Amino acid sequence: MLFENVTFGINEGDKIGIVAKNGTGKTTLLNIIAGKDVPDSGSVTFRADLKVCYLSQLPEFKAGASILEACLEDGGPVADAMSRYEKAVASGIMDDINASVHQMDALGAWDYEDRVKQMLTQLDLGDVNASVDHLSGGQRKRVAIARAIMQQPDMIILDEPTNHLDVDVIEWLENYLKRQRVTLLMVTHDRYFLDRVCNRIIELDDRSAFFYDGNYDYYLRRRAERIEAMNAELARVKNTLRKEQEWMSRQPQARAGKAKFRIDRFYDLKERSMMRHREDNVRLETEAGYIGSKIFEAEGISKRFGDKVILDDFTYTFSRYEKLGIVGANGVGKSTFIKLLQGLIEADSGEWNVGETVRFGYYSQEGISFDENKKVIDAVTEIAEDIEQNGVHVAPMQFLQKFLFSVPDQQKYIHTLSGGERCRLQLATVLMMQPNFLILDEPTNDLDIVTLGILEEYLSQFKGCVIVISHDRYFLDNVVDHLFVMEGNGVIKDFPGTYSEYAQWKAEHDKQQQQAVAKSESHEVKQSTAKINRKEKLSFKERKEFEMLETEIEQLTAEKKELDALFNSGEVIDNVAEKSARYTEINDLLDEKEMRWLELSEKS
Numbered sequence: 001m002l003f004e005n006v007t008f009g010i011n012e013g014d015k016i017g018i019v020a021k022n023g024t025g026k027t028t029l030l031n032i033i034a035g036k037d038v039p040d041s042g043s044v045t046f047r048a049d050l051k052v053c054y055l056s057q058l059p060e061f062k063a064g065a066s067i068l069e070a071c072l073e074d075g076g077p078v079a080d081a082m083s084r085y086e087k088a089v090a091s092g093i094m095d096d097i098n099a100s101v102h103q104m105d106a107l108g109a110w111d112y113e114d115r116v117k118q119m120l121t122q123l124d125l126g127d128v129n130a131s132v133d134h135l136s137g138g139q140r141k142r143v144a145i146a147r148a149i150m151q152q153p154d155m156i157i158l159d160e161p162t163n164h165l166d167v168d169v170i171e172w173l174e175n176y177l178k179r180q181r182v183t184l185l186m187v188t189h190d191r192y193f194l195d196r197v198c199n200r201i202i203e204l205d206d207r208s209a210f211f212y213d214g215n216y217d218y219y220l221r222r223r224a225e226r227i228e229a230m231n232a233e234l235a236r237v238k239n240t241l242r243k244e245q246e247w248m249s250r251q252p253q254a255r256a257g258k259a260k261f262r263i264d265r266f267y268d269l270k271e272r273s274m275m276r277h278r279e280d281n282v283r284l285e286t287e288a289g290y291i292g293s294k295i296f297e298a299e300g301i302s303k304r305f306g307d308k309v310i311l312d313d314f315t316y317t318f319s320r321y322e323k324l325g326i327v328g329a330n331g332v333g334k335s336t337f338i339k340l341l342q343g344l345i346e347a348d349s350g351e352w353n354v355g356e357t358v359r360f361g362y363y364s365q366e367g368i369s370f371d372e373n374k375k376v377i378d379a380v381t382e383i384a385e386d387i388e389q390n391g392v393h394v395a396p397m398q399f400l401q402k403f404l405f406s407v408p409d410q411q412k413y414i415h416t417l418s419g420g421e422r423c424r425l426q427l428a429t430v431l432m433m434q435p436n437f438l439i440l441d442e443p444t445n446d447l448d449i450v451t452l453g454i455l456e457e458y459l460s461q462f463k464g465c466v467i468v469i470s471h472d473r474y475f476l477d478n479v480v481d482h483l484f485v486m487e488g489n490g491v492i493k494d495f496p497g498t499y500s501e502y503a504q505w506k507a508e509h510d511k512q513q514q515q516a517v518a519k520s521e522s523h524e525v526k527q528s529t530a531k532i533n534r535k536e537k538l539s540f541k542e543r544k545e546f547e548m549l550e551t552e553i554e555q556l557t558a559e560k561k562e563l564d565a566l567f568n569s570g571e572v573i574d575n576v577a578e579k580s581a582r583y584t585e586i587n588d589l590l591d592e593k594e595m596r597w598l599e600l601s602e603k604s
Contacts, residue, residue: 002028006042006209008202010155015177015184017194017216020204022420022448026187027057027159029204033185034157053153057160057419059144061132068128071116071147078109079150082116085109112150119146123169124329138164138330145173158186162193163445166330167471167499189449191216191474291436291464293320294355296341301350302490303333303340310336312490314350323459323466325476325499328486334469335365337486338439341467358465361435365442365469368426372415376405376425379414380432387432396432403428419446427455436464444472473499546600549593556593560586 002025010016020026031037033044034054046052061070068086072079081103088096104110120128123142132143141164148156162170170193177184177197188194194201194216201212201219210226212219295318303310310333318324326334339345341352342360370379380396387399400410403424417425423446430438438459444452456478459466470476476483476499483502485493495502563583566573573579 001207003204003207003209006204008209008211010183010185012154012183013181014200015198016186016200016202017198018185018187018202018204019194019216019219019449021450022424022446023418024204026204030054030157030159030185030187050155051151051153052155052157053148053151054157055144055148055159055161057163059140059147061140061143063133065132066129067120067125067132067135067143068116070132070143071120071150073147074151076151078107078112081107081109082113085113116146116150119150122172136164136330138166138169141165142169149176153182155183155185158184158188160188160446161186162188162190162471164330164442165471167327167473168329170471170473171503189444189447189452190472191449290357291320291359292355292357295320295322295358295437295465296355297353298341299351299353301340301352302348303336303345304348304490308333309488309490311340311347311350311492314490314492316494318465321463321465322482323462323480324468324482324484325480326467326469326484326486327471327476327499327502329488332486332488334486335441337484338362338441338467338469342439358437359433359435361430361433361438363426363430363438363440363443365445368414368422368429370414372413374414375411376400376414376417377410380425380429383429384432388434399432400428420448420451423447424451437466438462438464439467441469442471443468444470444475473503542600542603546597549597549600553590553593553597556586556590560590 006029018026018029028037032039034052035044036054062073065073069083072083081100085097085100085104088100104113117128120126120143123146125139125142125146132140135143141161145161161173165173170190174193174196184197186198196215198215199213201214201216203210203212203219203223210223212222214222297318298314298316301311301314326337328334336345340347341354342362343352374382377397377400380400385396387394387396389399397407397410401407405421405424405428409421412421414422414425423443427443443455447455452472452475456475459468459479466479468476468479480498482497483495483499485495485502487493495505497505560583563579563586566579567583
């Protein structure tokens with residue numbers, strides 16, 4: 001049972017976030033509301049003519065479709081007309097092109113085409129003809145976001161919209177959704193996203209739903225109050241139950257004639273006393289192994305793939321207990337950087353000098369490299385049959401229970417695990433080896449908010465070194481003490497602070513640059529205007545010419561009107577060839593003199 005008797009409504013303009021632990025049914029609830037799954041009981045009712053768009057975790061597109069074609073799927077008549085126009089242009093068949101142009105004109109679709117391409121440019125998808133088959137996970141997610149927005153739905157359902165997106169795109173989407181009137185229902189682990197976009201929170205817990213009219217920060221406060229009140233109520237129930245238990249324990253004849261409602265109340269109290277708030281959380285108790293003072297030194301590291309530069313003469317000395325975050329756009333080389341450090345990819349030049357005591361623990365974005373047909377317990381036992389934890393030796397079965405794998409769960413085959421379960425299993429296999437240098441590549445994807453909070457606390461107290469690649473701004477703020485900002489073309493900026501501090505610095509820096517550019521452009525315009533004014537003031541000769549032109553244009557116009565009247569009179573015209581030639585000459589003269597008059601009038 002995931003949840004039961006869940007009842008709620010969504011009003012126009014609501015922006016609702018669903019919060020829960022992994023495995024409690026967040027995606028299932030979205031699928032039921034979107035009509036992709038059927039509930040065991042109950043119903044979902046939409047307002048008539050409501051247009052709903054569902055953005056799943058792993059968006060699907062037609063095989064071989066271009067980015068532009070994928071964005072136009074299910075976009076209505078305007079999108080269909082635009083799609084036909086693009087295909088007609090590609091085919092080069094004039095009849096098809098003309099027909100599609102007429103249809104575009106009739107529907108006013110030209111503006112729609114501009115908006116689609118502008119949206120794709122904002123999402124860094126400039127090559128609209130590229131095939132979706134060859135896009136990365138982040139690029140496919142951006143195409144799906146563009147498609148959802150361009151459909152202009154009344155309501156958007158989003159399942160982990162920030163997964164695989166870089167921070168710049170997340171912030172763009174965050175700002176866009178805040179400004180729009182569109183109704184939202186979403187599942188996301190990005191706490192800043194929840195806090196800044198949502199105005200309502202739904203929490204799934206213990207098969208029930210709890211509702212909070214506020215953002216994520218408000219939800220945290222009210223949830224703590226709810227749990228405290230529930231625990232106080234449970235204590236009161238248990239205290240009352242003890243008294244009723246004494247009464248019920250008497251001989252049956254002592255209870256004879258007593259009210260039946262009191263007996264019923266006893267059983268009700270007994271059932272309520274068995275209810276408790278379950279806090280089954282991951283327990284990260286593994287200590288780091290000893291690490292010496294020498295961590296690693298990078299000397300002149302360079303790496304490129306063809307024309308794409310990842311590192312260019314990179315030099316850096318990593319300190320003991322340092323906690324570093326790496327940020328940058330998708331494709332800039334963040335994952336390549338940490339693979340170079342571990343020797344998984346060879347550098348073109350330069351040298352990594354890693355300390356003898358360093359023992360890497362690598363959480364890869366690619367996930368687990370286990371045999372999918374093996375059971376969880378078997379896969380872990382293959383790595384180690386005995387695990388040392390804080391000086392105590394434990395079996396793999398006991399260790400997995402700390403990562404919420406119950407004994408029955410440990411018998412699951414790996415290919416049946418959910419995204420969150422896979423993340424927890426990978427995290428367990430990394431920490432069981434007691435590394436002293438953790439390298440985490442996008443660890444926040446698919447982990448629930450509660451587990452993320454526990455991981456943050458663990459990393460902040462970790463007695464070793466940490467490098468984190470993440471798009472989760474809240475996670476970075478709570479874990480790292482400085483950032484490598486990879487700007488592309490081998491440029492790495494070392495920023496001494498959290499991500500929020502970097503974002504604030506960058507906003508102020510960009511603002512100052514814009515003001516400097518605007519000031520420079522304004523100065524250039526003023527100089528240019530002054531120069532033009534000095535240069536283009538009418539001379540005495542030009543003023544005389546200007547006055548003469550006005551007179552000549554009036555005379556030529558009058559002569560042209562006379563000839564027009566003569567040609568339209570129907571009378572026999574003498575010297576018709578001579579008058580026709582004069583008419584043509586007048587038209588040419590008028591064109592020439594009117595053009596010259598316009599040039600001079602701009603200077604006057």
